Every structure is written in C-alpha cells, then in structure tokens.
Amino acid sequence: MTAAAQWAQGGEDALEAFPVNITGVLIGYARVSTKGQNLDRQIAALTDCGCAKIFSDKKSGKNAEREELWKALDYARPGDTLVVPSLDRLGRSIQDLIAIVAGLRKRGIGFRSLHESLDTTTPGGRLVFHVFAALAEFIRELIVQGTHEGLVAARARGERLGRPPAMTVEQVRHARAMLADPEASVTSIAKLLGVSRTTIYKYVPELAAGRDSLAAGARGEIDQ
Incomplete structure (x- = not known):
C-alpha cells in the first residue's frame, strides 16, 4: 500500500487529529550528522517544550542504522507524541518521513516538528502531512513514468540498455x-x-x- 493510500485509509476521519486522546508523554528525538557537532541546542528545545524523555543520534540522516531513533519509536506508546526539532532531523527524504509518521499514526502516536510548527495532534498538522503524502506519491509516479518513457525512447533509437560490456x-x-x-x-x-x-x-x-x-x-x- 502506498503512503498516500495509508493516509487516506480511514475515510471521513482522514484529516482528524491523532491520537484522538493525547494521554501519554512527549518523547523527543534529536540528531546531528557527525560526532563533532553539538546536540545541546536541539536537546534544549525539546526539553523546553516538555519532553519527558529524549533520544539522540550522531549520524547522517542517510544512515539507516539510527539506533536511538528506533529506540524512541519502540519506547513510544499509544497516546504519546514524538517531537523533533525539525523535519530533517527525522527523515532522510520526504518518503522516509511520511513512512515514519504513517507508522506512528497506525500505533495511535502523534508527531510534532518544532521548527515547522507541524503537529499531527491538530487537524491543521494532519492536513499538511496528508498533502505531503499525496505529493510524494505524485512525484514517485512521475519518476516511474519518466523512466519508462526514457527506456522506450532509447530502445526506439536502438541504444543498448543496461550495464556496458566489460570487454569490447x-x-x-x-x-x-x-x-x-x-x-x-x-x-x-x-x-x-x-x-x-x-x-x-x-x-x-x-x-x-x-x-x-x-x-x-x-x-x-x-x-x-
């Protein structure tokens, strides 16, 4: 199922805030790209907004092994809200970001980004992510369509497709x-x-x- 379909699932309540009952705690997640960078500013922002527990990684967003992020996601319970200083601290791409937030939604966990003032526990924040998901799916379909058309055109020109031979x-x-x-x-x-x-x-x-x-x-x- 696509990200857009995941967001659309739920019919009339697709744009309602989630979780409906915010009964849990705020869980913070901070990240910097290298060990030489400082997390203090991000952690201070998360603390000021009321996060009861904060997880942090010192790794590039392209690194799939973000151990502390997975710990934060595992720690969160229905009714909790995951908070990040900014969207780029959480996702490696818009598709990655949407996949994580969609996963939180399925578990009844909210999401907030302080810098962008996005909050899926409000209808407005939910609407923004609904648009993001639809946009990501639209871009993916354009890429697939463009790739297909390019391959067809290359074959029509008689071009060899795939990796070049190791020896001529x-x-x-x-x-x-x-x-x-x-x-x-x-x-x-x-x-x-x-x-x-x-x-x-x-x-x-x-x-x-x-x-x-x-x-x-x-x-x-x-x-x-």
Missing part, C-alpha cells in the same frame, strides 16, 4: 590473439587489457578447453 569486441579479439601465445599468461593479458582474469574467462569461453584450442583457432583465422 576489439578487446576480445586481441585477447584471443595473445592467448594463442603459450608464453603469455592470462594474468598479464588481463592487466594489459585492464580487466580481471575472471572477465577474460567469461568473454573467451574456449579458454576453458585449453590454450591449444585457442592456438588452433588463431592459426585458422590467419590461414583465412
């Missing part, structure tokens, strides 16, 4: 010619052509039958 036809021809010389090692030929030994064996499969067969093949090409 010319390199394979040179490899066969050099391999016909029993004094030339596979390792030296691979280094000369700028490829690995495995690549040589892959693109010159007759090498597995022995060097004699390559020499015979090379002599046949010369005779022709």
Whole structure:
C-alpha cells in the first residue's frame, strides 16, 4: 500500500487529529550528522517544550542504522507524541518521513516538528502531512513514468540498455590473439587489457578447453 493510500485509509476521519486522546508523554528525538557537532541546542528545545524523555543520534540522516531513533519509536506508546526539532532531523527524504509518521499514526502516536510548527495532534498538522503524502506519491509516479518513457525512447533509437560490456569486441579479439601465445599468461593479458582474469574467462569461453584450442583457432583465422 502506498503512503498516500495509508493516509487516506480511514475515510471521513482522514484529516482528524491523532491520537484522538493525547494521554501519554512527549518523547523527543534529536540528531546531528557527525560526532563533532553539538546536540545541546536541539536537546534544549525539546526539553523546553516538555519532553519527558529524549533520544539522540550522531549520524547522517542517510544512515539507516539510527539506533536511538528506533529506540524512541519502540519506547513510544499509544497516546504519546514524538517531537523533533525539525523535519530533517527525522527523515532522510520526504518518503522516509511520511513512512515514519504513517507508522506512528497506525500505533495511535502523534508527531510534532518544532521548527515547522507541524503537529499531527491538530487537524491543521494532519492536513499538511496528508498533502505531503499525496505529493510524494505524485512525484514517485512521475519518476516511474519518466523512466519508462526514457527506456522506450532509447530502445526506439536502438541504444543498448543496461550495464556496458566489460570487454569490447576489439578487446576480445586481441585477447584471443595473445592467448594463442603459450608464453603469455592470462594474468598479464588481463592487466594489459585492464580487466580481471575472471572477465577474460567469461568473454573467451574456449579458454576453458585449453590454450591449444585457442592456438588452433588463431592459426585458422590467419590461414583465412
């Protein structure tokens, strides 16, 4: 199910604040990208707004292993609200952000971002995230559509799709010619052509039958 569908699920109450009954505590989460950065300002803001417990990570938002974030999400209970200093402290992308907040909603947990003044425990904050989810889904569909159209156009132009070959036809021809010389090692030929030994064996499969067969093949090409 898409993020937008997850948000839409619930029918007429889709834009109502959640959780309906805010009976729990405020749980703070702070993050800086490197160990050299200071968390004091974020922690102070979370403390001032009334967070009873604060978790913090010193890792890039691109790092999936944000241990303290997962601890905060695990600690939260229905009726609680997760609070962050700003949206970029929580999500690596808008899709990541929406996925986390949608997960909180399913568990009856609210979400607040102090800098953006977003609060899903209010109807207005819920509306903003509803729009975010729809926008993220729209962007995803545009990317998929654009990629598909690009592939179709490339095929129509006769372009080769996928990864380029490790060896060109010319390199394979040179490899066969050099391999016909029993004094030339596979390792030296691979280094000369700028490829690995495995690549040589892959693109010159007759090498597995022995060097004699390559020499015979090379002599046949010369005779022709």
